[in-house]
Amino acid sequence: MTTRHPLPIGLIGAGRMGSFHAETLARRLPGVRLAAIADPAPGAARGLGDRLGGTTAYTEIAELLADPGIEAVVIATPARTHAGLVEAAARAGKAVYCEKPMAVTLDEADRAIAAAADAGVPLQVGFNRRYDTGFHAAHEKIRAGAIGTPQLLRSLTRDPKPADPGRIPPWTIFLETLIHDFDTLHHLNPGAAPVEVFAFADALVRPDFKDRGLLDTAVVTIRFDNGALATAEANFQAVYGYDVRGEVFGSAGMLTMGDIRRGHLTAYGPDGIAADCVTYDQDLFHDAYVAELADFTECVRTGRAPSVTGQDARAALSVALAAIESVTTGGPVRVGGIAA
Amino acid sequence: MTTRHPLPIGLIGAGRMGSFHAETLARRLPGVRLAAIADPAPGAARGLGDRLGGTTAYTEIAELLADPGIEAVVIATPARTHAGLVEAAARAGKAVYCEKPMAVTLDEADRAIAAAADAGVPLQVGFNRRYDTGFHAAHEKIRAGAIGTPQLLRSLTRDPKPADPGRIPPWTIFLETLIHDFDTLHHLNPGAAPVEVFAFADALVRPDFKDRGLLDTAVVTIRFDNGALATAEANFQAVYGYDVRGEVFGSAGMLTMGDIRRGHLTAYGPDGIAADCVTYDQDLFHDAYVAELADFTECVRTGRAPSVTGQDARAALSVALAAIESVTTGGPVRVGGIAA
Amino acid sequence: MTTRHPLPIGLIGAGRMGSFHAETLARRLPGVRLAAIADPAPGAARGLGDRLGGTTAYTEIAELLADPGIEAVVIATPARTHAGLVEAAARAGKAVYCEKPMAVTLDEADRAIAAAADAGVPLQVGFNRRYDTGFHAAHEKIRAGAIGTPQLLRSLTRDPKPADPGRIPPWTIFLETLIHDFDTLHHLNPGAAPVEVFAFADALVRPDFKDRGLLDTAVVTIRFDNGALATAEANFQAVYGYDVRGEVFGSAGMLTMGDIRRGHLTAYGPDGIAADCVTYDQDLFHDAYVAELADFTECVRTGRAPSVTGQDARAALSVALAAIESVTTGGPVRVGGIAA
Amino acid sequence: MTTRHPLPIGLIGAGRMGSFHAETLARRLPGVRLAAIADPAPGAARGLGDRLGGTTAYTEIAELLADPGIEAVVIATPARTHAGLVEAAARAGKAVYCEKPMAVTLDEADRAIAAAADAGVPLQVGFNRRYDTGFHAAHEKIRAGAIGTPQLLRSLTRDPKPADPGRIPPWTIFLETLIHDFDTLHHLNPGAAPVEVFAFADALVRPDFKDRGLLDTAVVTIRFDNGALATAEANFQAVYGYDVRGEVFGSAGMLTMGDIRRGHLTAYGPDGIAADCVTYDQDLFHDAYVAELADFTECVRTGRAPSVTGQDARAALSVALAAIESVTTGGPVRVGGIAA
Known part of the structure; x- marks a missing residue:
């Protein structure tokens, strides 16, 4: 997979964690572009995108997933929605970073892992402490x-x-x-x-x-x-x-x-x-939050396997x-x- | 109970912990006298007593308990013997300090507590951490x-x-x-x-x-x-x-x-x-080891109840x-x- | 003074400290643009600019100072050149951030301070420890x-x-x-x-x-x-x-x-x-390095006086x-x- | 020099520091006996001696120095009197421990050092920090x-x-x-x-x-x-x-x-x-206070030279x-x- 430069990333979820990731994607990571934000809450994606400048805003997550200009997604929605979105994003061919927990049942977890494997896209999970220098x-x-x-x-x-x-x-x-x-x-x-x-x-x-x-x-x-x-x-x-x-x-x-x-x-x-x-x-x-997204985008860019996987999330x-x-x-x- | 001054204490057990308590009793506590040491191991009580100067040595614990010149005992023998010695010492009318654990069954613990209560002697247990300044x-x-x-x-x-x-x-x-x-x-x-x-x-x-x-x-x-x-x-x-x-x-x-x-x-x-x-x-x-023995001897001297009791040991x-x-x-x- | 957005800044000096400031200006500060770099060493400004993307490179510092597209300069050259560059930059009407020491004689310091005052431009000095959270x-x-x-x-x-x-x-x-x-x-x-x-x-x-x-x-x-x-x-x-x-x-x-x-x-x-x-x-x-440049650019933008001044440098x-x-x-x- | 056991020590000065040393000598050091205390303040030596039990009390320092039952002295008087007392004690043939400063002029220091050397008695000075485990x-x-x-x-x-x-x-x-x-x-x-x-x-x-x-x-x-x-x-x-x-x-x-x-x-x-x-x-x-007196008494007992000397005090x-x-x-x- 050849990736565009800067790498266009879509953020799903514009809440507290999503807003933080948005800022990292927009400002702190060289070689990355926050291309779109999706959040069903009216105005949430638009407001966040405007603050950061020049970002497409969706209220339908499906529209972001259908956007061919997006190569990777960062999922920062409520926990219960994660696994389904991982599946959907993988099927749409996007590289997937998903906040923890990736799933709340083992079945969900297995489906999400399988979807990423089937689509051949990287799947990384947000266990940010692994990226803290001390841990x-x-x-x-x-x-x-x-x-x-x-x-x-x-x-x-x-x-x-x-x-x-x-x-x-x-x-x-x-x-x-x-x-x-x-x-x-x-x-x-x-x-x-x-x-x-x-x-x-x-x-x-x-x-x-x-x-x-x-x-x-x-x-x-x-x-x-x-x-x-x-x-x-x-x-x-x-x-x-x-x-x-x-x-x-x-x-x-x-x-x-x-x-x-x-x-x-x-x-x-x-x-x-x-x-x-x-x-x-x-x-x-x-x-650590910045480092994990930097690592994720490097995986997308280089094809290297993520170091925090769906299997880790399942464990x-x-x-x-x-x-x-x-x-x-x-x-x-x-x-x-x-x-x- | 009026106590003699310095308070004559008998040590039961001349092993590692007993030797340490012996030195405390002999040298670090004003108002206290290490009057006797008992240990069944041949020469153990004698050797320790000689090092510290002027202490009667017994190889029969019963002899120490029968010694009318002893007002209080410090029990520092192997754990399984503690409860029985607490009972025996209490029956002999001695104030009792016992290393932890005071007992290894609840029955034993109850008998030891009852014996001290019946004899009206103080019973203190060696939870030394309570005397550490931080704890x-x-x-x-x-x-x-x-x-x-x-x-x-x-x-x-x-x-x-x-x-x-x-x-x-x-x-x-x-x-x-x-x-x-x-x-x-x-x-x-x-x-x-x-x-x-x-x-x-x-x-x-x-x-x-x-x-x-x-x-x-x-x-x-x-x-x-x-x-x-x-x-x-x-x-x-x-x-x-x-x-x-x-x-x-x-x-x-x-x-x-x-x-x-x-x-x-x-x-x-x-x-x-x-x-x-x-x-x-x-x-x-x-x-902390010195402080707990100081506290014990003060209880004996003043009649105040010990602050670490048989009930604490039982709990x-x-x-x-x-x-x-x-x-x-x-x-x-x-x-x-x-x-x- | 109304400033452009993002604020176009010129960096003078592409050595170790200059390179660090360049990265901060290019990537870490929202509302700021690293517009040009000047360094007399052949290729230094160009190389640094290319790594960071889209920056004009000069080998003549005077050219950068004459560039009307630059509103503020960051001076990160060898110490002995600082005061002269502060003077020149101030005369060219640029807001000035100067690495420490601002000057190596009191006369130089006085001239630099006077030049900034005469030109009515802010002059901030790089005592970065003041921006460290602990200090x-x-x-x-x-x-x-x-x-x-x-x-x-x-x-x-x-x-x-x-x-x-x-x-x-x-x-x-x-x-x-x-x-x-x-x-x-x-x-x-x-x-x-x-x-x-x-x-x-x-x-x-x-x-x-x-x-x-x-x-x-x-x-x-x-x-x-x-x-x-x-x-x-x-x-x-x-x-x-x-x-x-x-x-x-x-x-x-x-x-x-x-x-x-x-x-x-x-x-x-x-x-x-x-x-x-x-x-x-x-x-x-x-x-702290990032914070001091953020503070400087805010001074430029808002007209507020710098909090680390030429007088501080002189003291x-x-x-x-x-x-x-x-x-x-x-x-x-x-x-x-x-x-x- | 053969020394008696326990070593009879005389304390000169029953103030704050003297009282502390008195307790160390009386209770914390095996092989040592606090034999006498001298202090010109009426009742000071007597009061301290009574609290510690069985100690001769003098109000004339000269009497303590003349006491043949004393082998070593601990000087804990006001600083300006130290050097003279070191001299006098050395001339009286006593081993000398002196609180810091040993002297307040170099002449005094030299005379004190010479007196101890002439008498062949050990002279140790109270730089207690040298006995602190960390230092x-x-x-x-x-x-x-x-x-x-x-x-x-x-x-x-x-x-x-x-x-x-x-x-x-x-x-x-x-x-x-x-x-x-x-x-x-x-x-x-x-x-x-x-x-x-x-x-x-x-x-x-x-x-x-x-x-x-x-x-x-x-x-x-x-x-x-x-x-x-x-x-x-x-x-x-x-x-x-x-x-x-x-x-x-x-x-x-x-x-x-x-x-x-x-x-x-x-x-x-x-x-x-x-x-x-x-x-x-x-x-x-x-x-550290206890350790320095233990070291001093060991010097007296063994004839080993003190590790904190009059020369150290002079330096x-x-x-x-x-x-x-x-x-x-x-x-x-x-x-x-x-x-x-």
């Missing part, structure tokens, strides 16, 4: 054997505040938040597959929404087939900021990742030592679904059929 | 509401290297190592009781001993009756040193504790930044036993009958 | 009184390795390196002026170049008119990386700034704790010249005529 | 070549609050506070001697006492004969606590020392990250006197005759 360097070191065999892992995500509980579907904490941690744990335990999952979860931040199935606090333990034991932890309201950390303990050492501290100013006064916390995810992972989803089942049944759940 | 200050802050209601807790213990696997009884990781973490989690979630436990454990450090029931790596998750979810984690071989850390995340903030770093020298060179790790537990908790044991049952059955286990 | 926040806090009156200040610069000693003019360490620290100390002690300077300097990195007047290690102490005592320190070869730090101690507290650590990955192994150092200045101050230069005189005479030197 | 390890690493040749050094002391200004003699900041830093800089630049000193000093904390010669803020720069440039910095009122830090930058790396942080509890809340500061010197250097004093002269004359001052 990335950890992966490299672990692969190089720097800490021996992983034995205990931890990944956690704490958001500064919950989204409007009325708009969060049930199981969001597993399917949209912890999905990152499940991917991180899989990625930082290279060559191993999760085999068993146990989860505790509760509505501690907003107990008033518990009867609607909204859970905002969870601890998931995972046993991998190389013996490693892992913990994933999430909470929707960390009053101190946005907290994403990782830890991998192995037979030959330990690595820790994560940066709660914002900036490098430290204050010392009568009350002791003080420093600021990171408060917003697009700040914490700003460079993380398998753990999320097992965790949901564990919460539902109250017992541990086997995870099946995940290739390491 | 202690965390407890004070949490009680004062500084982080609101605890929602997610973590406590971990990683030893630098395993004891001789041939000499470790099965379930040691739960009964002797994680017992500290179970107590920490209970202590840092004041007023709450554990209700459900799930554990994964394995022999990752010494897989060759797995068929003898020796487990060296474990992750335990605990649900408390205030909704808080906790994780306790242990491993017997951290190549970088002795790693004890805690984290309590609450509705109004987070506290972290633990000090892997030894000292305050930092080196910067072509390979980056380097610092030393703490490598030995008596170094990490040196001051931690309940979690340990539930974790063992969880590993055995493969499912979550309810914890019953623990007063907050 | 910037420190300034804000100090102005707000957070640490009371500054009493002891420190600023240091250590470069990873020296430039080719054969190509460094004498006094470079004061005029081009420590000039940053002199500005930082002035900026973090708001409202105060330096009154006396004493300097020690030596050739410790390359003693073989000492007889050619090349100094690579210096410590400068400065007394300010509010009593504050400050230290500026520089060295040309820090084997561990690029080290820029600041410290301000005041009557009500202390602030520290500076980030030797690169990233947030920490490794723990048998040799202790390890982390990486920052090794390259454009990495450390990447965002830092006064301290540099006093330090040079101190090294030459071996005694302390009074600094005259600097407005706070 | 000690830095010294070892530097001697082993870990950072190559030292090029830039820094040592600072900031006290939490000034002593009663009415009771501080002039030049205290140099003779009693910075004397520590001068020793640290000398010690961390092994084999090198200070050759030139320049000092700025002022009364910024208590300007109302400036006309009485009380200075509370100082920055001293020192040039060593190996080219290294050093800064010593002091202030009498750090509102955040007790701040002692060091930094040595060399041709092959850098070391930093110093621990402003108290404990290992970190709090994260809506206002960011918070931790406590060290606030009191006997806390910060508690272990630090030379720098202090040069700094005082620099403040007086306003210019740099040569330091003469210091053996490395």
Whole structure:
């Protein structure tokens, strides 16, 4: 596939994440052109496109997919629509970058993966932490054997505040938040597959929404087939900021990742030592978001396979679904059929 | 009870922990006298006593318990003997400090607690981390509401290297190592009781001993009756040193504790930044070990009730036993009958 | 002055710093266009322009200054040429951003400042550390009184390795390196002026170049008119990386700034704790370089006065010249005529 | 010299520092006996001795020196009396430990050193930071070549609050506070001697006492004969606590020392990250104070020469006197005759 230069990309979804990706595509990536934006909300695509200059706006996603001037799409719509859009975009012959989670059922995931394979288009999934310099360097070191065999892992995500509980579907904490941690744990335990999952979860931040199935606090333990034991932890309201950390303990050492501290100013006064916390995810992972789209566009341009694949998305989803089942049944759940 | 001055204390057990306590009693605590040491191993009590000067040595523990010149005992024998010695010492009218675990069955624990109550003697248990300045200050802050209601807790213990696997009884990781973490989690979630436990454990450090029931790596998750979810984690071989850390995340903030770093020298060179790790537990908790014995002797002297009680030991044991049952059955286990 | 959109900017100097600014102007700043590049070195402007796409290239700086399509210039040539170019650019009616040092004599500085004033064009100087989030926040806090009156200040610069000693003019360490620290100390002690300077300097990195007047290690102490005592320190070869730090101690507290650590990955192994150092200045101050050009272009666009002025450059230069005189005479030197 | 066991030591001076040493001698050092205390203040020696139990009390220092039951003395009186007491104690045949500064003139220093040499008694000086684990390890690493040749050094002391200004003699900041830093800089630049000193000093904390010669803020720069440039910095009122830090930058790396942080509890809340500061010197250097007396008593017992000598005290004093002269004359001052 020969690609045009600059590469014309269509963005699907002009919400918070979509707007951020739009800016990256329009301004931060050389060799890329944000050619079109589609969003069913009236005026959303148009408004975003106008702010960034010279972008076609669609309210019908199908029109963007039918646009022959678009070579690749970035999907940043609500989670439940992802898999269907991956399928549609792949069938339309577009290279596909899809925000996490790529799918919310294994069937959906399989169809999306198959569609991309059938169409021969690259499919990359938005596990942006893999592109964060700290988590990335950890992966490299672990692969190089720097800490021996992983034995205990931890990944956690704490958001500064919950989204409007009325708009969060049930199981969001597993399917949209912890999905990152499940991917991180899989990625930082290279060559191993999760085999068993146990989860505790509760509505501690907003107990008033518990009867609607909204859970905002969870601890998931995972046993991998190389013996490693892992913990994933999430909470929707960390009053101190946005907290994403990782830890991998192995037979030959330990690595820790994560940066709660914002900036490098430290204050010392009568009350002791003080420093600021990171408060917003697009700040914490700003460079990682840019790096993952840069990597995606390079895959499109060079024909190289993406480094974060539909199979990776499926693996993380398998753990999320097992965790949901564990919460539902109250017992541990086997995870099946995940290739390491 | 009027006590003599200096307070005459008898030490039972002249092994590693006993030797450390002996030195504290002989040299670091004003108002205290190490009056006698008992250890069945020939020469052990005598050798230790000679090094410290002027201490009676017994090879029969019963003789020490019968010695009317002894007002209080410090029990630092192998774990399986603790509860029986607590009972015997209490019946002999001695104030009792007992190393953790105080007991390895709930029945034993109940008998030990009852014996001390019947005899009207103080009974304190060696959860030394409660006396570490960081963990202690965390407890004070949490009680004062500084982080609101605890929602997610973590406590971990990683030893630098395993004891001789041939000499470790099965379930040691739960009964002797994680017992500290179970107590920490209970202590840092004041007023709450554990209700459900799930554990994964394995022999990752010494897989060759797995068929003898020796487990060296474990992750335990605990649900408390205030909704808080906790994780306790242990491993017997951290190549970088002795790693004890805690984290309590609450509705109004987070506290972290633990000090892997030894000292305050930092080196910067072509390979980056380097610092030393703490490598030995008596170094990490040196001051805490002294503080707990100081607190114990003050209880004896003043009649004040100990701040780490037999009930605390029983609560931690309940979690340990539930974790063992969880590993055995493969499912979550309810914890019953623990007063907050 | 009404400005065109996007603002057409001409870059003078296509060396290391110029290339970095070129990329910022071409790609990272919305509302800006890198319209032309001038560099006397054959092919330098053309090569850089081609890499970035669609930029006019000049080998005669005068041609760029005569280009009516250029509204503002960024001067990134060798230090000794700065002041003359500021004058020429101002006379040509261009808004001027000039890399530090703006001048190497006070006369030059005065002429450059006067030229910009006469022409009514904004003149901004490249003290990029003022745009670093940590140093910037420190300034804000100090102005707000957070640490009371500054009493002891420190600023240091250590470069990873020296430039080719054969190509460094004498006094470079004061005029081009420590000039940053002199500005930082002035900026973090708001409202105060330096009154006396004493300097020690030596050739410790390359003693073989000492007889050619090349100094690579210096410590400068400065007394300010509010009593504050400050230290500026520089060295040309820090084997561990690029080290820029600041410290301000005041009557009500202390602030520290500076980030030797690169990233947030920490490794723990048998040799202790390890982390990486920052090794390259454009990495450390990447965002600050972008922010200062964004600020400059906003000044051009809005007519607002620059926040880092020719007077700031002159103040830092006064301290540099006093330090040079101190090294030459071996005694302390009074600094005259600097407005706070 | 054969010494008695436990070694009978006499303490001279029952003030703040003396009381601390008394407790160390009485309780923390095996093989040592606090045999007598002398203090001219009525009741001071008696009160302290009674608290510690069984110690002879003198109000005449001469009586203690004449006591044949005393083998060694610890001098912890006001600074101006030290040298005379060292002389007297040495003449009385006692091994001598003297708090810093050992002397406040070079003549005094020489007489004290000579007296100890003539009497053949060990003379150790209280530069306790050499016994702090961090500073000690830095010294070892530097001697082993870990950072190559030292090029830039820094040592600072900031006290939490000034002593009663009415009771501080002039030049205290140099003779009693910075004397520590001068020793640290000398010690961390092994084999090198200070050759030139320049000092700025002022009364910024208590300007109302400036006309009485009380200075509370100082920055001293020192040039060593190996080219290294050093800064010593002091202030009498750090509102955040007790701040002692060091930094040595060399041709092959850098070391930093110093621990402003108290404990290992970190709090994260809506206002960011918070931790406590060290606030009191006997806390910060508690272990170092004990270690130096342990080292001294070992010297007495074994006949080994002390590791912190009268010559070390003289070297630090030379720098202090040069700094005082620099403040007086306003210019740099040569330091003469210091053996490395």
